[in-house]
Amino acid sequence: MTSPLMARAIQLSIENVRSGQGGPFGAVVAKDGKIIAEGVNQVTSTNDPTAHAEIVAIREACKKLGRFELTDCELYSSCEPCPMCLGAIYWARLSLVYFANVAADASKIGFDDSFIYREIAQPHAQRQIPMIQIMREEALSAFRAWNEKPDKIPY
Amino acid sequence: MTSPLMARAIQLSIENVRSGQGGPFGAVVAKDGKIIAEGVNQVTSTNDPTAHAEIVAIREACKKLGRFELTDCELYSSCEPCPMCLGAIYWARLSLVYFANVAADASKIGFDDSFIYREIAQPHAQRQIPMIQIMREEALSAFRAWNEKPDKIPY
Numbered sequence A, B: 001m002t003s004p005l006m007a008r009a010i011q012l013s014i015e016n017v018r019s020g021q022g023g024p025f026g027a028v029v030a031k032d033g034k035i036i037a038e039g040v041n042q043v044t045s046t047n048d049p050t051a052h053a054e055i056v057a058i059r060e061a062c063k064k065l066g067r068f069e070l071t072d073c074e075l076y077s078s079c080e081p082c083p084m085c086l087g088a089i090y091w092a093r094l095s096l097v098y099f100a101n102v103a104a105d106a107s108k109i110g111f112d113d114s115f116i117y118r119e120i121a122q123p124h125a126q127r128q129i130p131m132i133q134i135m136r137e138e139a140l141s142a143f144r145a146w147n148e149k150p151d152k153i154p155y
Helices: A004-019 A053-065 A083-091 A103-108 A114-121 A136-147 B004-019 B053-065 B083-091 B103-108 B114-120 B136-147
Strands: A026-031 A034-040 A073-079 A096-101 A131-133 B026-031 B034-040 B073-079 B096-101 B131-133
Touching: A004 A026, A004 A034, A004 A053, A004 A073, A004 A096, A004 B136, A026 A053, A034 A053, A053 A073, A053 A083, A073 A103, A073 B136, A083 A114, A083 B083, A083 B114, A096 B136, A103 B136, A114 B083, A114 B114, A136 B004, A136 B073, A136 B096, A136 B103, B004 B026, B004 B034, B004 B053, B004 B073, B004 B096, B026 B053, B034 B053, B053 B073, B053 B083, B073 B103, B083 B114
Parallel strands: A073 A096, A096 B131, A131 B096, B073 B096
Antiparallel strands: A026 A034, A026 A073, B026 B034, B026 B073
């Protein structure tokens, strides 16, 4: 299967190598078959470790539509999304994800996300980045205050 | 264990309920025991599904330090990070994560991230958001171009 929307995501990934904004990754968000937002990896050029192509495109699409859900949209990414981007995809409630390069291809050129999957699957105590739980009782007061709000949107 | 840095993250989470910017979540990034960036959940107020407290704080810390790695920094979050935020934590290479409320506490007030863990653990074909792989050969050209770059930073 070929797709002009994926072709655009791939074109963005190629242009991003030339422009030097960041890694060879591009993504577009489409609604009703039309592109409404584009993104490229901008991690190194903007000093933003969250600026993966998918996140940039999702943020831009939400900004354009004026909402935080993309249930009627599809994502086309030039590469299989990493766990961070998958998380964003689920929070944004996209309906469908197309991707081209697979994670193993990215790993071969130095972009390896498999350690994140392995880490997330480990119990806290066994992770490379220690996760330490403290002060739960104090923090619960914010949750109680939230529960009492009449107009809360849990997002 | 109590910590003034976590106390600040919790204070931010409480203030965020009052201000109505978003969910009851706050986070700070600290370096050498001092806060260098703060974040609160701003998903609903800024129409940005990626604006979790941890992501906001990480982006701000990187901006302040002028780099995309936080290897010498620690994160204090008022709640256990979701998979998206964990991904960002790993890409930013934070050294340590403290959290207060646990994921089950957040789930009880409507913020449930367990479906994302379940989804990520599934093969592509069995996910709620279908993941479809197309046009790999075309996309690989961007990776080949990347490989030929002399000054590449794989991030």
